[in-house]
Amino acid sequence: MTQNEQDSDNFETRAIHAGQEPDPENGAVMTPVYLTSTFKQDAPAVPRQGYEYSRTSNPTRTALEENVASLEGGAWGLCFASGLSATNALLASFEPGDHIIAGNDLYGGTHRIFRQVYERYGIEFSFVDARDTEKIAEAIRPETKCVYLETPSNPLLRLTDLSATIALAKDAGKMVVVDNTFATPYLQNPLALGADVVLHSMTKYLAGHSDVIAGCLIGNDPALRDRYAFFLNSCGGGLDPFSSFLVMRGTKTLAVRMDRHCENARAIAAYLESHDAVARVHYPGLESHPQHELCQKQMRQAGGMVSVELVGGLEAGESFSTKTRLFTLAESLGGVESLIEVPPTMTHASIPAEDRRAAGMADGLVRLSVGIEHVDDLIEDINQAL
Numbered sequence: 360m361t362q363n364e365q366d367s368d369n370f371e372t373r374a375i376h377a378g379q380e381p382d383p384e385n386g387a388v389m390t391p392v393y394l395t396s397t398f399k400q401d402a403p404a405v406p407r408q409g410y411e412y413s414r415t416s417n418p419t420r421t422a423l424e425e426n427v428a429s430l431e432g433g434a435w436g437l438c439f440a441s442g443l444s445a446t447n448a449l450l451a452s453f454e455p456g457d458h459i460i461a462g463n464d465l466y467g468g469t470h471r472i473f474r475q476v477y478e479r480y481g482i483e484f485s486f487v488d489a490r491d492t493e494k495i496a497e498a499i500r501p502e503t504k505c506v507y508l509e510t511p512s513n514p515l516l517r518l519t520d521l522s523a524t525i526a527l528a529k530d531a532g533k534m535v536v537v538d539n540t541f542a543t544p545y546l547q548n549p550l551a552l553g554a555d556v557v558l559h560s561m562t563k564y565l566a567g568h569s570d571v572i573a574g575c576l577i578g579n580d581p582a583l584r585d586r587y588a589f590f591l592n593s594c595g596g597g598l599d600p601f602s603s604f605l606v607m608r609g610t611k612t613l614a615v616r617m618d619r620h621c622e623n624a625r626a627i628a629a630y631l632e633s634h635d636a637v638a639r640v641h642y643p644g645l646e647s648h649p650q651h652e653l654c655q656k657q658m659r660q661a662g663g664m665v666s667v668e669l670v671g672g673l674e675a676g677e678s679f680s681t682k683t684r685l686f687t688l689a690e691s692l693g694g695v696e697s698l699i700e701v702p703p704t705m706t707h708a709s710i711p712a713e714d715r716r717a718a719g720m721a722d723g724l725v726r727l728s729v730g731i732e733h734v735d736d737l738i739e740d741i742n743q744a745l
Contacts, residue, residue: 390604420600440573517641573598624662625642677701698730701724
């Protein structure tokens with residue numbers, strides 16, 4: 360199958376076949392797991408098919424990189440040992456004095472690596488309400504190098520108007536990076552709107568089974584690929600072959616899983632909105648969500664994440680999160696099983712409380728990663744816990 364033939368296939372077909380030809384030696388349908396640290400060379404510095412050492416590149420990882428690049432509509436992909444390892448490679452390409460704009464409703468681990476790691480090396484960060492394009496415009500300075508976006512954001516499920524924000528950044532000569540973890544390439548494709556780089560924590564929906572830690576960067580500019588690949592080779596952090604295999608297993612079913620995640624999340628968000636114990640539901644698929652229209656324009660569906668604030672605040676939220684039977688109290692998201700957590704004390708605890716509250720994150724906020732179990736069972740579980 361040629362690359363042009365693959366590119367013309369629909370998403371579900373590319374998810375199964377892109378980057379994954381049967382083994383030419385024995386016809387194995389599934390990509391082999393190349394558990395080797397090094398590769399025989401035909402002559403000094405003349406490697407076969409470009410493979411020398413698995414820190415630099417590995418055939419199993421290459422297959423996954425081609426697969427996720429195809430799903431996002433990118434020319435290249437690079438796979439890392441975690442989402443934050445991918446973020447690290449991205450940030451390492453900037454210089455002291457460079458400035459990055461990011462949303463103020465941001466995954467706690469991303470906020471931590473920004474503020475507690477890279478600020479120490481002279482990179483400056485401004486956190487703004489990324490729902491407001493004018494606030495992003497106001498934050499741009501001559502030394503601004505990048506606009507970093509999460510949409511939907513974690514955990515308040517706020518949306519950034521990608522078309523407007525990318526156009527604004529491009530007019531100012533700034534690069535745009537989009538963390539597409541919550542949406543996945545099945546629901547949203549930022550590269551098609553002009554973003555320079557898409558980042559995923561593949562731990563989540565792409566792998567989909569809560570059994571691997573992985574991340575990736577995807578883009579079109581070969582110079583950016585060379586920059587991040589140099590960091591990956593020089594500093595390590597590339598994804599191991601077996602984890603690459605596990606993520607490829609996950610991407611094959613991404614479309615069917617996401618359809619069920621989204622279907623269940625819509626039903627649960629609607630149920631929560633009607634419950635007397637609930638003060639507010641954050642889900643862009645609800646008509647009551649202030650960015651519902653943008654969600655319909657920008658995303659194919661609203662995703663599988665729901666956040667909720669209960670009457671009674673922190674005490675009520677913590678009580679609720681410990682009384683569910685099917686929703687497991689745990690960090691992370693995007694697996695086939697449903698999870699529940701309290702972001703201010705778990706995934707976002709590294710963000711100072713005053714910053715969280717200023718961004719609109721209530722102390723008792725509860726985040727649900729809605730799985731693919733039967734929706735009636737999930738609603739009954741929520742009902743008994745409330």
